[in-house]
Every structure is written in C-alpha cells, then in structure tokens.
Amino acid sequence: MSFFDTTYFCLINVKTTTLVEAWAVTHVLRHLSTRNKHAHSTLPRLQDFFVGMDDYKILKVIGEGSFGRALLVQHKNCETKWVLKEIQIPKARSGTQSRREAVLLAKMKHPNIVAFKDSFEADGYLYIAMEFCGGGDLLQRIRLQKNAHFSEDVVLKWFAQMCSGAKHIHDKRVLHRDLKSKNIFLTDNGTVKLGDFGSACLLSSAEGCAQTYVGTPYYVSPEIWDSKPYNNKSDVWSLGCVLYELCTLKHPFQACSWKSLILKVCRGAYDPLPKHLPYELHYLIKHMFKTNPRDRPSVQTILTSHRISRLLQKHLQTPEKPQTERVQRWRREDGKAVAKLLGQKTLLTASTVESTFGESHEGELRPRRRWAAGPSETVLEVLKNADVISSDSMPIGDLEACSESLASEAPQKRERRRWDREPPQRLLSLLEKASLSTAFKTYTIHRKGEGPPLGPLADRQDDAVDGPEDDLIDESRLDPRSDDEDTDFEEETHFELLDGLEKLTTEH
Numbered sequence: 001m002s003f004f005d006t007t008y009f010c011l012i013n014v015k016t017t018t019l020v021e022a023w024a025v026t027h028v029l030r031h032l033s034t035r036n037k038h039a040h041s042t043l044p045r046l047q048d049f050f051v052g053m054d055d056y057k058i059l060k061v062i063g064e065g066s067f068g069r070a071l072l073v074q075h076k077n078c079e080t081k082w083v084l085k086e087i088q089i090p091k092a093r094s095g096t097q098s099r100r101e102a103v104l105l106a107k108m109k110h111p112n113i114v115a116f117k118d119s120f121e122a123d124g125y126l127y128i129a130m131e132f133c134g135g136g137d138l139l140q141r142i143r144l145q146k147n148a149h150f151s152e153d154v155v156l157k158w159f160a161q162m163c164s165g166a167k168h169i170h171d172k173r174v175l176h177r178d179l180k181s182k183n184i185f186l187t188d189n190g191t192v193k194l195g196d197f198g199s200a201c202l203l204s205s206a207e208g209c210a211q212t213y214v215g216t217p218y219y220v221s222p223e224i225w226d227s228k229p230y231n232n233k234s235d236v237w238s239l240g241c242v243l244y245e246l247c248t249l250k251h252p253f254q255a256c257s258w259k260s261l262i263l264k265v266c267r268g269a270y271d272p273l274p275k276h277l278p279y280e281l282h283y284l285i286k287h288m289f290k291t292n293p294r295d296r297p298s299v300q301t302i303l304t305s306h307r308i309s310r311l312l313q314k315h316l317q318t319p320e321k322p323q324t325e326r327v328q329r330w331r332r333e334d335g336k337a338v339a340k341l342l343g344q345k346t347l348l349t350a351s352t353v354e355s356t357f358g359e360s361h362e363g364e365l366r367p368r369r370r371w372a373a374g375p376s377e378t379v380l381e382v383l384k385n386a387d388v389i390s391s392d393s394m395p396i397g398d399l400e401a402c403s404e405s406l407a408s409e410a411p412q413k414r415e416r417r418r419w420d421r422e423p424p425q426r427l428l429s430l431l432e433k434a435s436l437s438t439a440f441k442t443y444t445i446h447r448k449g450e451g452p453p454l455g456p457l458a459d460r461q462d463d464a465v466d467g468p469e470d471d472l473i474d475e476s477r478l479d480p481r482s483d484d485e486d487t488d489f490e491e492e493t494h495f496e497l498l499d500g501l502e503k504l505t506t507e508h
C-alpha cells in the first residue's frame with residue numbers, strides 16, 4: 001500500500017462522520033490525486049501535507065517532548081482543534097510496532113482519558129491525532145498557582161477523575177508507567193484527562209514490553225529502583241506523587257542529588273501534608289506511599305472502599321460501583337461467638353471505648369471506635385527511660401533497633417511485611433555524580449545489551465506486539481477482577497535497570 005493509499009484510508013476513516021467532513025474528504029482526495037500524479041521521490045512532511053491543503057492548518061507547535069513534537073492543528077470547517085504528535089520512527093523499526101501508542105489510545109475510550117482521533121505514518125514519522133486539552137497539563141497549572149494552594153474540592157475532583165481514568169486502563173490490564181503531572185491534562189471545562197500513552201504497556205505483551213523501563217525518576221516507585229517488576233501499584237505510587245503535588249505544589253521526594261532522591265523514595269520519606277487538609281487525604285497519601293506495593297491500595301480500592309472514597313465519589317459523573325464483596329461482612333453474632341471462644345468478653349467491648357450510646361443494635365447508630373485517652377501501659381513502660389529525640393534526626397538504623405526493641409516488649413511479636421531495604425549500592429554510587437535535572441525526564445531503558453535508550457515506539461524486532469492491531473489487547477484480560485488479583489497485576493519479566501541507567505547518566 002502506498003503512502004497515498006494509506007492516507008486515503010486514514011482520512012476516510014476519520015472524516016466521514018459528518019456531511020461537512022465528507023465534503024472535506026472529497027476535497028482532500030482530489031488534492032491528493034493531483035499530487036499523486038506528480039509524486040516526488042521524497043514524500044511530503046506533515047507541514048506540506050496539512051498547510052498545503054485548504055481544510056487544515058498547523059496553528060502552532062505546542063511543545064517538544066522526549067520523543068517528538070506536539071502540534072496544534074485545526075480543521076477549517078468544524079473548527080475542531082487537535083493535537084498532532086509527530087514522532088520520528090527509528091529506521092530499524094517496523095511501522096506496525098510504532099503504532100502502539102495510537103492503538104492503545106484508540107482502545108482507551110473514557111471521559112478521563114485523552115481521546116484518540118487518528119494515526120498515520122508519513123516520511124519516517126508517526127502522527128497521532130488526539131483531543132486537544134485547552135487547559136494545558138497539570139504541571140503548567142500547578143506552576144501557575146505560584147504559592148496559592150488549590151482548594152480541597154479542586155484537588156479531590158481532579159484526583160477522582162485521574163483515578164477513574166487510571167482504573168479504566170488497569171481494568172484493561174494496561175499500565176501507564178509514566179503518570180506525572182506533565183502527562184495529565186485539563187480540558188477547557190476543567191475535566192482531567194490522562195494522556196501520553198507512549199510508555200503505556202500491555203501486560204499481555206510482556207515479551208516485547210516489560211523488558212523496557214519507562215518512567216520519570218521523580219515519580220518512580222521504590223520497587224522499580226529495586227529492579228522489581230512494574231505493577232499497577234507502581235502507577236498508584238506515581239498518582240500519589242501527583243496528588244501530593246496538587247496538595248502542596250511541591251514534589252513529595254525533593255532532593256539535591258540522585259542518591260538522596262532514591263534514598264527518600266526507597267524509604268518513603270516525605271514531608272507531611274499541610275494540617276488544614278482533611279484526615280482522609282493524609283491517610284490516603286500515607287497508603288499510596290507505602291514502600292511495599294502490596295500495601296498500597298489499587299485505584300479500584302481508592303475509588304470504592306477506601307476512607308477517601310466517599311469524598312471522591314461525589315466528584316464523579318458516573319460513580320464507580322463498590323467492589324462486589326468477596327469477604328462477608330463481620331456479623332454481630334459471629335463476633336459474639338468468636339469473643340466467647342477467646343475469653344468470654346464481647347469483641348465490641350474489647351475494641352471500643354464504652355460509649356454514651358450504650359449497647360447498639362442492628363441498624364442503630366453505632367459508637368465509633370475511639371482511642372483510649374492515654375497511651376497504653378506497655379508503651380509508657382518502654383518509653384520511660386528512652387531519650388527524647390526527633391524522628392527526623394534519628395538515623396534509620398537506630399529507628400529500626402528502637403522499633404525492634406518495642407516489638408520485643410509487645411506481648412505478641414507480629415511479623416510485619418516490610419520493603420524498606422536500602423537502594424542498591426551500585427545504583428547510588430553511579431548516580432552520585434549525575435545531574436539531578438535529568439531525573440525529571442521520561443526515560444526508556446532497554447535490557448542489558450540492547451543498545452542505547454530508544455523512544456517509546458522502538459522495540460525489539462521480534463516484538464510480540466507487532467502484528468494485527470486487534471491482537472494487542474487480549475480480550476480475556478478485560479474481565480472484571482477482584483482486588484486481590486489486582487495486587488498481583490505486574491509485569492512478568494525482570495530487566496536490568498542499572499545497566500540502562502549507567503549508560504544514561506554517563507551520556508548526560
């Protein structure tokens with residue numbers, strides 16, 4: 001199929017939606033057939049193609065990312081503005097591989113995901129036409145604020161919409177892998193949309209995709225620095241970074257060196273949110289920044305059964321349905337039976353402070369669990385002779401020793417799941433001299449021996465993604481899943497992050 005055939009096909013597909021557009025197609029076809037007769041040896045670049053036509057024009061170059069330019073274009077007759085991403089296709093790569101972002105976007109139809117319009121290739125470039133978000137990206141919006149914080153309502157609304165978009169892609173077993181405020185857009189009417197699927201990766205194509213690390217160091221979760229597989233909770237970590245930025249107008253993990261950045265990320269050490277923000281947001285951030293991905297909530301959980309859910313739901317047009325309850329609710333009778341077994345004391349009395357409501361009955365207002373007024377005797381005993389030092393100044397080793405001694409004093413020593421290992425020494429030493437400015441860029445790092453970093457559309461020749469577009473999504477993966485399965489939603493292949501990173505940091 002020649003370039004012109006391909007272009008005819010694309011244009012017909014996109015523009016036959018209205019009569020006006022059908023007229024435009026006729027015009028374009030006539031124009032192209034004239035051009036075809038005098039076809040040059042060099043195929044036209046996008047500029048020739050659009051500007052030369054009566055119906056479209058390039059309004060401006062919006063910006064340039066790591067992998068190409070973003071252009072604002074307009075269809076003359078319907079005034080619709082699109083963003084056209086122009087991405088150079090690496091010579092060695094096949095065109096079909098290059099369409100991954102386009103195909104992913106096309107399949108992701110959701111009010112909180114940047115809509116796909118069309119994609120085509122010309123002259124070694126891939127063009128992806130997508131919805132133009134007139135409000136710009138969230139990073140620009142945050143910068144506009146200077147020091148004025150967003151209202152709580154705005155933060156919750158935007159975050160709810162981000163989660164809704166993220167849930168949609170996770171439900172399709174797709175990871176975004178590069179969620180950051182720069183890749184999240186606002187429309188003119190203030191709706192949030194996730195964009196830039198250049199890094200998105202279908203798990204079903206682990207063969208071709210999971211061997212590549214994509215991400216922006218400031219938003220990368222601890223497991224990635226630990227060379228663990230990327231999973232849906234890694235996207236949750238990145239969303240946590242964006243939420244934190246919305247709340248504070250700062251990055252959660254600020255640092256003046258790579259070493260300190262990675263240490264902070266791996267320890268999950270961030271400054272607490274401002275006090276005026278609701279408790280639910282504090283609680284959510286704490287959970288999104290759990291260093292063990294299994295302890296982080298999934299987006300499904302955040303939207304439906306987390307403490308924050310109630311606050312988020314009112315900002316969603318179509319509220320997310322609560323999870324189908326797999327775990328049976330704890331019934332009062334069961335509680336009583338277990339309590340009897342455990343020590344002839346009802347669990348209600350054991351776990352709640354006696355309330356002025358007295359004994360509650362089914363359907364009646366229940367007393368809320370409250371902490372006892374003072375710390376427990378055991379804690380007081382342990383702390384009696386302890387030095388008073390701030391946790392900030394306490395070296396991590398001391399903290400661990402202290403918490404271990406506390407645990408040994410406790411009546412029942414409970415094994416806690418932990419993920420607070422130090423980042424690998426080699427990683428720290430190789431990053432020591434690298435400039436931190438590079439930590440804000442999107443990286444693509446290939447496996448050991450794969451050569452230099454390549455764009456998001458570049459992949460191995462034997463990439464399983466290559467092939468008919470419909471093969472890209474395994475439909476069986478679209479079935480609804482339980483939240484437990486969600487936790488195990490991760491890439492199957494490990495990759496060597498350090499080798500790739502070493503190359504990058506010596507290049508920059």
Ligand SMILES: Nc1ncnc2c1ncn2[C@@H]1O[C@H](COP(=O)(O)OP(=O)(O)OP(=O)(O)O)[C@@H](O)[C@H]1O
Nearest residue numbers: 062063064065066067069070083131132133137442
């Ligand atoms: N759909 C869109 N609507 C409005 N602006 C957009 C859209 N897509 C991209 N932009 C803007 O175009 C510019 C370039 O975006 P692009 O996605 O090419 O790279 P980037 O996100 O800036 O960088 P990187 O590739 O490192 O992620 C950015 O300023 C971005 O805000």
